[in-house]
Structures are given as C-alpha cells and as structure tokens.
Amino acid sequence: VCGRSSDGERAPASHAPPERAPEEPTPEPEVPEGFSRVCAADELADGEIAEFIVDDVPIALARIGDAHHAVGNTCPHAGGPLGDGLLEGTVVACPWHGWGFDVTTGVCALDPTLAVDVHPVRVEGGAVWVDVSGAAPT
Numbered sequence: 001v002c003g004r005s006s007d008g009e010r011a012p013a014s015h016a017p018p019e020r021a022p023e024e025p026t027p028e029p030e031v032p033e034g035f036s037r038v039c040a041a042d043e044l045a046d047g048e049i050a051e052f053i054v055d056d057v058p059i060a061l062a063r064i065g066d067a068h069h070a071v072g073n074t075c076p077h078a079g080g081p082l083g084d085g086l087l088e089g090t091v092v093a094c095p096w097h098g099w100g101f102d103v104t105t106g107v108c109a110l111d112p113t114l115a116v117d118v119h120p121v122r123v124e125g126g127a128v129w130v131d132v133s134g135a136a137p138t
C-alpha cells in the first residue's frame, strides 16, 4: 500500500506554477453562504415590518430592537401579505383578517397548528441577509 499523498510535495514558491487555477471567483467575504441580501441593516425602524422578494420568495422582514426576523409573507388563512401587517411586540397581525403570527416562531396566535416559514437571518457588512432555501414550495 502506498502511503504517499497524491498531492506530492510543494515546489519552491519562486518557480512553482500555480498548482490549481481558481475555479470560480472568490465571493465577497461579507456574504454569508446561502444567504441573500435583503436590505440595508438600518432600512427598517424598530417595530417595523415590510415585504421583500428574496430569490423569488416573498418574505416579511421585521425589526425588533436590533434583531431582524424573517417569515413567509403569505398568510395561510387566505393569502394576505403579512409584510403589510401591523407588528406589535413579536406578533404581526395579517392586514386582511387580523390573524396574528409570531415572527420569531412563525406560529399563528389564533391557531397554533398553523405557521408560516421562519427564515434564518444574519446581519453582516451593514446589510440584512436571509436564507430562503428552506421555504416551502408554493
């Protein structure tokens, strides 16, 4: 059994050709992998919620203090846009019929068996980033 690594040994740096060409451009360091930029970190005021489309997925992004929370924008009752609702504490009231959804858990206050998607959020480089890869198909 050969114990050598197939990588071989490094040649002296001054005369060595690059061992591997870069396969793709290096992403900007502040871009969290799997996340997409939504808006500037200061775009929403404390207590504000708004609708955004991220990678074709409609989300409702809420800011509570310095924390941001992202949930699916479409109310499971009849499709109302939660991002247009009124945020009180951690609960957004759907603008169509008033059902409340906790933006930290996605759970409906009226019927805990109902919930909207909750999407991971990060704040990096002065921007809010959301990962919508777990969004339920519509």
Ligand code: FES
Pocket: 075, 076, 077, 078, 079, 080, 094, 095, 096, 097, 098, 099
């Ligand atoms: S559509 Fe949201 S409560 Fe009816």
